[in-house]
Amino acid sequence: MNKNTKAPQVIGIASGKGGVGKTSVTSNLAVALTQRNHRVMVFDADLGLANAQIALGVHAPFNIGHVLRFVAGLAALGMDATRPLQTSTNPATS
Ligand SMILES: Nc1ncnc2c1ncn2[C@@H]1O[C@H](COP(=O)(O)OP(=O)(O)OP(=O)(O)O)[C@@H](O)[C@H]1O
Numbered sequence: 001m002n003k004n005t006k007a008p009q010v011i012g013i014a015s016g017k018g019g020v021g022k023t024s025v026t027s028n029l030a031v032a033l034t035q036r037n038h039r040v041m042v043f044d045a046d047l048g049l050a051n052a053q054i055a056l057g058v059h060a061p062f063n064i065g066h067v068l069r070f071v072a073g074l075a076a077l078g079m080d081a082t083r084p085l086q087t088s089t090n091p092a093t094s
């Protein structure tokens, strides 16, 4: 894996069976990659019992529910949440 690559690399860790070590592998892989100066984001897709933050000893203030509600809120305001946010390049407003 090239740490200088701009596009993110996605590693999916999944299993049809519970308790086989998905969270353990994910947590240790995230730590190992971080120690090699990769920037890592862990997304625990267990919507009901996500526990990656416990395994990693960190506090995760947001979950996928917050993201979905944010996107739904943008749609309710008539905004296109599928487009990247634009930053102003107008010097008069910066
Ligand atoms: N802190 C811990 N101490 C001892 N055993 C643990 C600990 N955390 C997990 N285990 C055990 O290690 C094994 C793998 O756990 P892990 O949470 O990585 O599996 P998982 O595939 O993520 O499980 P789930 O499907 O419930 O998300 C399980 O048998 C679990 O009981």
Ligand SMILES: [Mg+2]
Pocket (backbone or CB within 6 Å): 022, 023, 024, 046, 051
């Ligand atoms: Mg797990």
